[in-house]
Amino acid sequence: MTPGSDDPLDAGHSAALVVDAEGMILRCTPAAENLLRRSAAELHGRRVWDLLAEPANRRNVLEQRDGRVWEGRAELDPDCGGEVEFRVLPLVAGERTGMSREFLVLGAPRALVAQWRQGHAFMRELFLQDRIGLAVLDNELRLVRTNTHLLPYSGVPGELYGARLGDFLREADARVIDARLREVLATGAPLVGFDAEVRTLVEPGSGRTMALSAFRLQGAEGHVMGVTALFVDVTEQRLSRRRLDLLHRATAVLSTNLSAEEITRDLTGVLVPALADVAVVDVAEAVFTYEEPAPENHHDHALRRTAVAGHSPGASPGGFTAGARVAVDTGGVLSGRIWSNRASNHGSARASEGVGSPDALGLAHGMSAWLRARGSLLGRIRVARGDERPPFTGEDLALIEEIASRAALVVDNARRYARERNAAVGLQRSLLPSSSTDTPTVRTASVYLPTDTATGVSGDWFDVIPLSSARVALVVGDVVGHGLQATATMARLRTAVRTLADLDLEPDELLTHLDDLVSQFAIDADGAQASRPPGTEIAFGSFGATCLYLTYDPVTRRCLVASAGHPPPALAAPDGTVAYVDLSPGPPLGVGGLPFEPVEVEVADGGVLALYTDGLIERGHADLDEGMAAFRQALSASLAAGRPLEAIGPEVVAGLVPGPLSDDVTLLLATVRGVPPEDHVLWTFPADPSVVAEARARVLAQLSRWDLDELAFTTELVASELVTNAIRYAGGPVGLRLIRAASLICEVSDGSGTQPRMRRAHATEEGGRGLFLIAQLTDRWGSRYTRSGKTIWTEQALPPHR
Incomplete structure (x- = not known):
């Protein structure tokens, strides 16, 4: 395209007039007729300046400029159009003077000419x-x-x-x-x-x-x-955007959890292939052993390869094995580095080595950065590229160092969290009983899984408490909240339950006392909060809890159970059918004002009681009934398969809660065994002192049948003393029961609610020495209230050969 080819003042595009030296119009083009709004006949013979808006300015407008061709601007009469640009070219020269006798006047609207000139200048500058x-x-x-x-x-x-x-x-x-x-x-x-x-x-x-x-x-x-x-x-802009996007994605995955393995695995997934073909992250061994990592200024560091992404055909065998132990000598240099087979520095790279460097990971170009936080070295990140990709630059190094800086803080937080969580879980487990027990009347197995959330362990607990007369109490509870506060509250409640259980209280009465205790916890916490100076408040959380308390009597083979806002226990019959105990749970502990209703159920020998916390039945189920149905089916299937009790619990829990736990999960299974009928006997006597001799005789006869003559003297004395006291102070009827279980148990029951009290009698007193003698002759003794009065019991160890 040549300049002026579409010029509005070009002869091929503009309006044209042919005028003589006096300015008279001789000829015109149709374009001129359109521009001047007159016909050729009207224009012929008129002088050009007659078309001007101000003909008197003709000399200023039409006077010839320097050169034979000149241009100008003119304001036409309104009837002839508006402002125009024109160009004048000489056509015919005079024979004698050589002066032009005719001129060609080209014109075009000024706006059109200005537009063309701007466009022409724009195109010229655009290409320049x-x-x-x-x-x-x-x-x-x-x-x-x-x-x-x-x-x-x-x-x-x-x-x-x-x-x-x-x-x-x-x-x-x-x-x-x-x-x-x-x-x-x-x-x-x-x-x-x-x-x-x-x-x-x-x-x-x-x-x-x-x-x-x-x-x-x-x-x-x-x-x-x-x-x-x-x-x-836009190469650099796109690279910068990609780097920012990569940094954003890396930051996002670093904030997802508090597990060093998962954090680094997700991070390498972001780095490959966006930044490199291979990415390897090594983390200090101390992160996984809950110890303090070595300071930065140490040369030797023990690392563990926690994450690998990508593949390098040139890597050494085993060089990309996750979990491998790595010993690193930093040499005191903790700055990021770039390696390339093009031995040159790039940007802010601090060093360059050949591809043979181990940090190049067997590829052409490598780069590394250290994980450092709070003065400790926590690991390193290494990335590498092949020949088909460009070498790393200083901007890439700055990016990986920024990612390493953020990753180091997250890994350090994960380390500190893991250490604290490990301590909390250890404390929690130390406060719980053994995972399994085996007694003549009950065999238990339990599963406890702490939550996986960042809030720490919860307040789940369970307990197996031996009671008097071969009975046993099974307890499971759940404290509101997470963390050490919940663990501490759980410890207080478990201790309180054991203390109350030692009093042989009924389940509903025990929960009532426990409810009062939790309410007092809340009052004490509110008082401590109010007494603190402004700005130093501590969030104690809610002192609430749920609890299920169950007692099993192996002689009667009956369970008595009460609940404080806790899900009901499941009862599996010996044939494998599972059903939930139909009880009415009371309010959670700490609410107060409502009673707890006990429920009594009979359990056959070999039956299994299952106590659990809500973390087992709520996981993955929007409806609690669905969770309970799933638990019942899983328990029934495991029992039907004949699994041992220790294997049933883990199998059921694994099937119901396969993923990360948002709450603690506790499951307590207990297989009950009743005392055979031939191992216990019960007599009832009227309130007559003469029956004491008969009671002694029956005791001696029963011990002889059980081949326990070694215990005859002590048991006879105990039975005589207790029956005599019951007749003297309580009246009748008086019940006497012997039970042969893990020990020999002697019980005397009466209708009095007065609790016996052991005291030291004076030398002049004839009585008051009975309970003191009993305490000296037996291994354990005590008393408990019953619905009809009280029972005093003693225990004696069976002879070794029994």
């Missing part, structure tokens, strides 16, 4: 500037014009006229760009901001990223002439 690439292509996508000075960096030849993109760009890149340009030619829809990879045939390398925009060119008649493409090198 070097910030935006510009290429004009014809309908066959051959280059017509371009500011070629922008392209030599990528090996483009100097002469481009008539060339196609595929003549100097890689085929894949040219094919993508050609396809988008053909869409513009076909549809006329402009292309805006399309990122295209541009790699030349001369120097493929990594190429550049161009933001490509294009629009279709059309002639005056509307026919398509080609397409104009504008392209801007």
Whole structure:
């Protein structure tokens, strides 16, 4: 395109008048008729200045300037149009004077001329500037014009006229760009901001990223002439955006959990393949042993390979094994480093070594950064690329160091959390009884799983408490909240339950006392909070808990159970059928004001009682009934399969709560065994002193049948003393029961609610020595209230051969 080819003042485009030297119009073109709004007949013979808005200014407007051709501007009469630009050219010279006798006057509206001149200047400057690439292509996508000075960096030849993109760009890149340009030619829809990879045939390398925009060119008649493409090198901007996006993604995965293994595994998944072909993260061994990591200034560090992503064909065997122990000598250098087979520094790289460096991970280009936090070295990150990708730059090193800095803080937080959680879990487990017990009347197995959340362990607990007369109490509870506060509250409640259980209270009465205790906890906490100075408040949380208390009597084979807001226990019959005990749970502990209702059920020998916390039945179930049904089915299936009690619990829990735990899970299973009928006997006597002799005789006879003559003297004395006291102070009837279980148990029951009290009798007193003698002769003794009065019991160890 040549300048002026579409100039409005060009003879082929403008309005034209032929005038003589006196300014008289001799001839005109149709365009002049349109511009001046007069016919050729009206214009013929008129002087040009008669068309001006102010004819008196004709000399200022029409007077010839320097040179034979001149241009000017004129304001026409309103009837002849508006302001115009004109150009005057001499046509015919005089024979003797050589002066022009006729002139060609070309004119066009001023706005049109100004628009053309601006467009012409714009196009000229557009092709001269070097910030935006510009290429004009014809309908066959051959280059017509371009500011070629922008392209030599990528090996483009100097002469481009008539060339196609595929003549100097890689085929894949040219094919993508050609396809988008053909869409513009076909549809006329402009292309805006399309990122295209541009790699030349001369120097493929990594190429550049161009933001490509294009629009279709059309002639005056509307026919398509080609397409104009504008392209801007946005390689660095896109790389910066990718780095920021990578940093954002890395930060996001670093904030997902508090497990060093999972954190580093997720991090390597972000780094590969976005930044590198291989990523390896090693973490200090101290993170996993709950110890303090070595200070930064130490040279030797023990690391564990926790995460590996990608594959390197040049890596040494076993070099990418997760879990491997790694010994590292930092040499006192803790700055990030870059390695490349192109032995040169890049940007802010601190060092460059050959590809043989172990930190290059068997690939052409490697980079590493240390994990440092709070003065300790916590590990390192290493990444590597192959030959087909460009070497790492200083910006890449700054990025990996920033990621390493954030990862170090997260790993250190994970270490500190793991250490505290390990201590809390250890404390929690130390406060719980043994996971299994085995007595003549009950065999238990338990499962306790602490929560996986960052809030720490919860306040779940269970207990198996031996009671008098071979009975046993099973307890399970759940304290509101998580962390050490919940653990401490759990310890207080478990201690209180054991203390109350020693009093042989009924389940409903025990829960009532426990409810009062929890209410007092809350009052004490509120008082401590109120007494603290402003600004030093401590969040104690809610002192609430649920609890289920169950007692089993192996003689009667009956259970008495009461609940304080806790789910009911499951009872599995010997045939494997499982049902929940139908009870009415009272309010959770700490609510107060409502009673607890006990329920009595009979349990056959070999039956299994299952006590649990809500973490077992709520996991993955929106409806609590669904969770309880799933638990019942899982328990029934395990029992039907004949699994041992120690295997049933883990199997059921694993099936119901397979994923991360949001709450503690506790399951207590107990297989009950009753005392055979031949191992216990009960007599009832009236309130008559004469029956004491009969009671002694029956005791001696029963012990003889049990072959326990070694215990005859002591048991006879105990029975005589207790029956005598019951007749003297309580009246009748009096019950006497002997039980042969893990020990020999002697019980005397009466209708009095007066609790016996042991005291030291004076020398002059005739009585008051009975309980003292009993305490000296037996292993244990005590008393408990019953619904009809009280029972005094004693225990004696069986002879060794029994």
